Amino acid sequence: MTQILNYFLLLPIFGFLLSLLIPDKKETLISQVAFLTVGLHFISAIVYVIAWFIKGCPTLNVKDIDVFRTTGYDFFVDLYFDKITVVYLLVGALLTFMVTIYSRYYLHREQGYKRFYNTILFFYVGYCVAIFSGNLETLFIGWEVLGLSSFLLIAFYRERYLPVKNAVKVFSIYRIGDVGLILAMWMSHHLWHENITFLKLNNYELVHEHLQSHTFIGAFISLMILITAAAKSAQLPFSSWLPRAMEGPTPSSAIFYGSLSVHLGVFLLLRTYPFWEQQISVRILIAMLGLLTAVITTGIARVQSSVKSQIAYASISQIGLIFIETALGWEDLALFHFAGNAFLRTYQLLVSPSVASYLIREQFYHFSPTQSSIEKSFFSGKLLNTFYILCTKEWNLDAFMYRFLWNPLKWGGKKMNFLTLNSIFAFFAVVYGVGLFSVHHKELINPNIQAYLPVTFATIGLVMVLKAFTERKNALLSWFLVVMNHFWIALAVSFNEKFTFNQVYLYLSGVVVAGALGYWCLRKLKNLEDIIDLNQFHGFSYKYPKLAFLFLLACLGISGFPITPTFVGEDLIFTHIHENQVILASFVSLSLIIDGLAIIRIYARMFIGPHTKSHHEVAYRSS
């Protein structure tokens, strides 16, 4: 029975790959592949769950494949199946199934019909990997796939400005979540000295024993998990991304942001519950966060005058309540609430265009000039206005992200404006050479100095990647810096201990290949168009769709996307950062966040957005 679990991952992967091969124009075939894949998945899920019930609902776990194994390190895909998986599987399969049918006619004649179904299936792959995952590493793979497919679906109308801008915005929030997860993985390697499975977390004594001696580590891991969950489920302070994600076709907004994607934060909490169950302070924190989110976003939902943002905020506030339920340990209620909320919001979003005729009719028959609302009975005059203004401004959440996260980064990057491609290259050659030399001849260096070297090199990497993120003139330069960042990280970690350079090679081989491919794409674009600045969106995917796709693959390779060696390498490299090297860990993870952002920025600026150089119809920037 356990071995069948593989089938639940392989089926969507197969469907996704198949859908990539169908020519653009074959609408019926494309939708049928999606329909059959998800339909078959749904039916198998029902049958499987019935069988599972008959067997008395056992918790299943299967260690699948070793991706990479070395002494003291084993990266393996692990699958897990229990009540939580069942609920997420059934809800997800049913909704995705209905949406694939729904979209069949809804997207008829839309440019990007195929792209839509590819992305939906890709999303579904990520979703399945995440909900079946048996350890954090596997979960992380699904997590990344979800993040990327979200980006692609928000930027579905890639020739307009706002979808692309918002897609980048959402991606950056997701990136924070990703790094939270990486850090959680890093610390738990040190806590358990293995890639712990969720199954083992159910062992109360084991967890209890480990947490007894490592209170701080336990709290740190829980906190990272909470940040990841909050980012994914649009809890405070990340909430403002959710309504902004509603840029794609309505059905995709409905399942992604109305229901499935946004509830995965809850999934993460439910899945790791045995781990933080014993940390009362964490549980209080989660509940408080949920409550605060529920209260604030309810207010924001009430002032929204556009139907989709209203549904988005209402959904966030329900998820806040689900967080509380989870923190209280009411798993069944949380699951039930999740399913109800997912169905409700999906349907509400799908019928949202009908709101015009429905509410206008209602207004025509039931209008009363002064509506009563709870706010008026609660507050008067000044407070009423204050809260109204704050709610329409979304409590400055969107501005807050800018102010405290991106603006300091930009400020830092701008300080590096004096750097040119040549000076950077020279600097890199010299300093990196010295660094390499020192790694191979550690014995020559004073151990006191040696202790500072990893942080020094990580800092250089960080500074470089900051520059990459804010570079405006030259995409090639930005790309070069992004690639180099991985070299700096590798160098920094190499000081830590004597590990075989194989691991570094594994890590860097992916980087080199992807880096070269990306460089080639940008060179080619420069030859074709003589434009390489990052000042605005250029939208070249309109003219060179194949080049755009190749470059996207390069971006995935370089950002450590789960299909690439870079990914395993990244994870591996992290295990070599010691638990007491918090500064190094935070620098490396910060540079990985910014690295990802810089990469997606290059892709977005060069290849998507309004294509200004052509003579086809171009939408207004504000539309």
Next chain:
Amino acid sequence: MSSKTLSKIRNTFDAQKVIHDLKHFLPAQNPLKDFVHHNTLHAFQDMKFFDGIRKASAIFGYHVSLTLAEYRNLYAEGRIKKEVLDSIISEKFGKYEVDAWKEKMLSEKYNEHSSPRIGTLRSNWKRAYQIDLDSMVHPTLFRIICGFLDQGIAIWEFPEKEKTFLDALRAMERNSFSSYFRKSRAKSLLLNTDCKIEDLLKVLVGDEGLYSQYLFDQQFAHQGWSGIVSAVEDNPESLLDARKISLSDVITFELLLEIDALDYQFGQHQWQPLSQNLKRKPVQLFADVEATELNDVLAIWQLAFEWSYYDEVLAGIKLNKNSEIPQNPKTFQALFCIDDRECSFRRYLEQFDTSCETFGTPGFFGVEFFFQPEGGQFYTKVCPAPVTPKYLVKEKSETKGSKLEKDLHFSKHSHSFYSGWLISQTLGFWSAVKLFWNIFRPAMSPATSSSFRHMDKQADLTVKHHHHDEEKGLQVGFEIDEMVARVEGTLKSIGLVTDFAPLVYVIGHGASSVNNPHFVAYDCGACCGRAGSANARVFCDMANRAEVREALRERGIDIPAATQFVGALHDTTRDEIVFFDENKLSATNLNNHQTNHKIFDTALDYNAKERSRRFESINTELTPAMIHDKIKIRSVSLFEPRPELNHATNALCIVGRRSLTKGLFLDRRSFLNSYDYQIDPEGKFLFNILKAAAPVCGGINLEYYFSRVDNQKLGAGTKLPHNVMGLIGVANGIDGDLRPGLPSQMIEVHDPLRILFIVEHFPEVVLDTIQRLYATYEWFINEWVNLVVVNPETKDFFVFQAGEFIPYDLVATTIEEVSDITPLLESTQENFPVYLISA
């Protein structure tokens, strides 16, 4: 005048005048509930068509025609005909230039890219100051305007909505701990000064000579919101829950937000006005636009495209032999709206009952009034948009019918957290069932907008006026003489004055759709975007009155006592028909009616089949009845963005007797207005017909034209990501500008042709008629619509050019004849040429 005084004049900024000009150029689309088709580029209508669109394109960056590649492709496909193209070139440049010009038309490479003038001045913020003002200001501005205008989406309403926009903001800013502004200067300007636009511009721009252009740049950066504000300012009644907003208020507030954003970025008083950092002055927005060779080439292509089709139609009219009007006695007569969607329905009726006769007239049937349904809190105008009626007709009914069915999914309770907690865990599961159901078995629901809900079939209408019964300045019902005038006017204008059949149907139309914010655009344009059911019934009620008939007899219209008028409503999406007041029919007529009803049903099945050829989801080869069922399901499917194709492909407006077109297959592309020149020798009725038809049909046609050629800037783009904003418009996402115009799903099959009016009368009478009112004449003389006259006696054609009628020689000599159109319908989804239908 010396150059000095000239520059002085140019530098004087008059805010009122600039705002007046701005309002003229901004999109003039009303809020969703009052959507009415109009010429998108109405602001350029005082120029000749090709001059106007060239100018609009250079100033605002619109695409105003198909691309060169598209035209060349049409030529290669034979849709643009070689002979027509040759004759147009030779007429324009002479016979000897044909080859040289053809070379240019077919293979010359042109640079089709040009940068618009709009936005160049304001783009200097980004260039010289490295600040993206739009992305700092727009989200806040849009949200505040939308919150203020919102008609019922938000649960917590705008606090000071009864004040004017600026006063409301003042009141809120004055009495609050938080603020929409980030710095103190803008706030204090708002609270402590009268915020003159010129004073704010002085801070921002500095140079008075640039003010006007700056405001144009600023407002056209979000023409959707500015347009709706301007429309609501001019038509406050277009919002049921009225608001006091003006473009001037919005501009003022936007200028304050801009000052605030700059203060925030650079520090208060730390930045200089825009004119200080301007390297060179931008081109004057409205300076002349030189015509280029590319403009000529595109114009010739457009003309060739249009006349390739027109010529076929005219040849069809000339060669049409199957034009006999049925002999008496007729089984029934039916009045339809002129709408192009009724074109094929009429053809099938005439095919299945050769003794019936059909007519076309604007679908309010000449009775203009406000309608108040039972339980309605407001009045709804049901007549063409420019008319303001003096009458009110009320629906009286025991029950409220199906109008008010509820759907909890739209309930606002699901958005607050405690009731939302309950609802999501209960109703949430019901949603999954409903969604499942709707995907596999779509059906009518409260979410559907249905034409039959407009008026309850069983209800009574207050058609007759009773002594001094008035409401809010409107007379309830009509006096007898008012009824007589209306019935006479309508009947005479369509030429129905003798030979009445025992049953005369008066058939309004409406549409049904779901998940469609543009639902109003699908209903009857002559009823202001409502269904025509109330009008049809009111007309019949009038025409059935003995006292009315008596008076009509004196005026030469003798309606036999046995003749009864029956109102009906045709749902163009579902192809269903409902007849009203059948219980008032005499026994004989009821019997006849039941026979006719079957004819109507068959005709509707066939009509559904004809429509289905455009629909991907339906196999056109099925039987008419099977297709009809599928069409009905389609109309209520949540996932169907094209419930019907509305006016897409419209290209003709034929004003004349049915005999002109009866034997022609026009592929649902024509507005048909019945008219008999014999009873109107001086063009009295013709004048009224054209006065209404030119703006209505021309408006529909040009809105389709421009939404098709530039679906991004002049249309609404694809409707799939649309988000309903405040019940007044749609936008993409949550921060976007409103998208006026038509979504791509409505226009994708449309061929952008200007409409051709074909009038059956003598050229001199028509010339005299169209010149009586300049507003009407402007459409023709400036060529925004084309006009051809058919001499009713000789069937010779005269085309209207530069103020006179010139004989037109047909290029086509034959038109293909078909006996059965069914195989044709099943053959392709594309547009058809004109065919003769052999009897």
